[in-house]
Amino acid sequence: MSKPRKRKPRGAYRHGDLRNALLAEALRLIQERGQVDFNLRELAKLAGVTHTAAYRHFRSKRELLAEIALAGYQRLLFLFQEAAFRAKESGTDPVLEQGKVYVRFAVENPGRFRAMVDPGLHPFIDFPDLYATAKATFASLVATIKEGIAAGRYRMASATRLALSAWASVHGLSHLILEQLVVDSMDPTPLDLEATLDFVGDFVARGFAREAR
Amino acid sequence: MSKPRKRKPRGAYRHGDLRNALLAEALRLIQERGQVDFNLRELAKLAGVTHTAAYRHFRSKRELLAEIALAGYQRLLFLFQEAAFRAKESGTDPVLEQGKVYVRFAVENPGRFRAMVDPGLHPFIDFPDLYATAKATFASLVATIKEGIAAGRYRMASATRLALSAWASVHGLSHLILEQLVVDSMDPTPLDLEATLDFVGDFVARGFAREAR
DNA sequence: TTTTAATGTTACCATCGTAAACATGGAAGC
């Protein structure tokens, strides 16, 4: 039953797709641990490769992290567009939908979210793609708001500033929850996420409202 | 002219106050660089001491950082109380004053602010003092809001939730600005901080308002 | 004056990112 073609017992010299394997392992570790905490050596070991092999595919660890962040923003952008669509279908408020999507994304993917917004790896200057995608995500929110203003759903004001305000709210909330900065001193429960989302959502809605409610 | 008592040319064996010297140098570096970026060795060198001497005063680098963060929260708490007082004097809105104080603090002390909210060093569990002070700062905001509600200045709602909403807004804004996450894609100017503060302040005020404006 | 405990120093170690030089083997050209 032995085929003549001798096959290396395991792990061909050429991995085949080491680049993606490394990215996948990194993301897995980050998600598992909820933090951006791994080193290239363990990453390489998981991929069945020597640790320096990574440098054939990434200039540095930061670059690898930047790619993960990039994928994260792409995912978030997709979720945003999905939310906008869903809102259109169901008649709910698109900005609120997008806001909730943002916070849920952060809470459900703490590691990934941290990789996206962590100070450490974010000289956006060094990673223009990453920066562009982050901007696109923000632009998506701005677009949604512009439509809303045009449709008379929101008050007349700079869409960009409104977007910044809304983004700040959900981003801040996400960050506070993830880093457990203050939330703990709150209500009895360990934090009812959906209830909080509803309250903050209403809070933000007031900032968008045309007039008295 | 030589006194019999031989004095070490410089740097007595006992530093005298190495602990505070290290803290001061660390804070200085952090403020100078705008990031939590220094290592114990350079710190020790600046203090004129071997690097391992630091371990007589701090269990670890994290503990040193935690102390810096603690001092930061104490400072912020003071600024909060000052803002509340100022608001009472001048008749302006205390929550807005505190909110602006928060953002200005972050923008003017990026390094320090990062040290306070950076994921890396924040297992609050390990630093109960730090946690307590952070909570006290939050509590200060809650107290201000409770007064406001009682005085009929704000709408009736959970003060804690309102506080969380407001905190999330200013915290998010601070973080976005510091990390340059989205703000750049905004207006022409490199970001007029005070104008932005006014807008976001108004945005938040709407979330607090009793009714139509 | 003696003892002692606090505070520094000297040697090390382990981890980790990274660079340089070498190795291998699949595909591209002859």
Added chain:
DNA sequence: GCTTCCATGTTTACGATGGTAACATTAAAA
């Protein structure tokens, strides 16, 4: 079909950095 070459891995080594352990020194207590 053979040779060449380049992409991809490997080996080896280095430097930076946080940290530990054992020893040294001196101010202050006994």
